[in-house]
Amino acid sequence: MTTTPQPPQQPPQPPRPPEQPPEGHGHGHSHSHGPAAPVSKHLRKVIAAVLIPFATAVVVGLAILWPGGTPEHKRTGVGFDRQTYAATVTDVQQVDCKDVNASQVPPTGDTSTAEGNSAQQQATGECKKATVEVTDGPDKGRKFTEIVQPDAPRQLEEGQEVVVAYAPDAPEELQYSVTDVNRGTPMWLLAAIFAVAVVVVGRMRGVMALVALAVSFAVLTLFILPAILQGSNPLVVAVVGASAIMLLALYMCHGLTARTSVAVLGTLISLLLIGLLGSLFIGWASLTGNTDDNTGLIHGLYPDIDMSGLLLAGVIIGSLGVLDDVTVTQTSAVWELHQADPSMSARQLYRAGIRIGRDHIASVVNTLVLAYAGAALPLLLLFSIAQSSVGTVANSELVAEEIVRTLVGSIGLVASVPVTTALAALVVAKDKGPGAAATGPESLTSTGRMKAVKLGGGSGRRRKK
Secondary structure (H helix, E strand, O other), X not given: OOOOOHHHHOOOOOOHHXXXXXXXXXXXXXXXXXXXXXXXXXXXXXXXXHHHHHHHHHXXXXXXHOOOOOOOOOOOOEOOEOEEEEEEEXXXXXXXXXXXXXXXXXXXXXXXXXXXXXXXXXXXXXXXXEEEEEOOOOOOOOEEEEEEOOOOOOOOOOOOEEEEEEOOOOOHHHOEEEEEEOOHHHHHHHHHHHHHHHHHHHHHHHHHHHHHHHHHHHHHHHHHHHHHHOOOXXXXXXXXXXXXXXXXXXXXXXXXXXXXXXXXXXXXXHHXXXXXXXXXXXXXXOOOOOOOHHHHHHHXXXXXXXXHHHHHHHHHHHHHHHHHHHHHHHHHHHHHHHHHOOOOOHHHHHHHHHHHHHHHHHHHHHHHHXXXXXXXXXXXXXXXXXXXXXXXXXXXHHHXXXXXXXXXXXXXXXXXXXXXXXXXXXXXXOOOOHHHHOOOHHHOOHHHHHHHHHHOOOHHHHHHO
């Protein structure tokens, strides 16, 4: 009858079900993608000792360099420096080009060139006579006529919304002219679709990302651009503005944590490297930054602006967005590796993190190069048509600017991977905070729990058998 007490000894098994909720709880914690475990007070003090003076310097720089607004200038009526208003095409009629192109030079019949083909079409083709009504500005309601040539890249249609330029010094009948199509509706719709997609997928993180994007755009338009136009050093303005964008965007999107602070430090070091390399090679390659009509117009309106410094400022600001992505990804990877195996040393964390970084940097650099190549595609086509050699193309200032911009930014990106990974590994491995100090069964990973079960758990029951 000694077997009857045996069943009561079975109840030690019920404690097993209560052990499962901690496992579920641990799984929920790792799956929540929340902020990392808090670090020790000592590490927080070290990080604060670096970042607080840096943030203070950024605030002081913003206060000193903050512009009172965009400086006024007399409009030249050239390029983008024209007064524009909204208008609507109210009527379009087909007319004979001979009747509206009386002052044109008669065509020679040779259509082998672009000029000859255009002259032939303007003499024999059908033109459009559009009536346009100004719907904005002091002359609201005023109408004028616009002649659209048959070979014009932009054709007008009745009811179409357009943008018109105003030239006050021109004769009254020539003061207004159509310069572009009003694309406000499709652009706003596309922006709304983008915002909805970000919020639906990213949820609260997506909302904060949109807020950070708005803040970055505000810093760019309210500080960086007006400060440069007022004559401040473009490099100094870009460094201060980019630092402000970096601090605001990263902490708003990822929280005020040690993980974010490490990403900020990695981004800052990489930006300094990009600034030094950009300054060296822009000066060595004698890049003036004045290579097209737009930069020429800026230099003409504001001759005190350092155009080469403006080029360097563009390199720094253009690299910031991709740098944020790389540094945050690397920091998060190291943190997750440490949470998966708290026993990993700083060297092991660095080696594991750098393997992730190599894959990331390979795709990011390729993306950066293709982005610049896509933006300069029309220019590259012109060089291809001219049958210029690769050396000739690369030596031209237009292409050399893009090459220097791409390579300097790519070097900064490549350097950000080991720098940020090393910083994150040192911070996590040396941490003795609550997250690192917990070594009980509840803080073990699934692998750790299996080892604990093999070493101790279940052995008591085997002894009883």
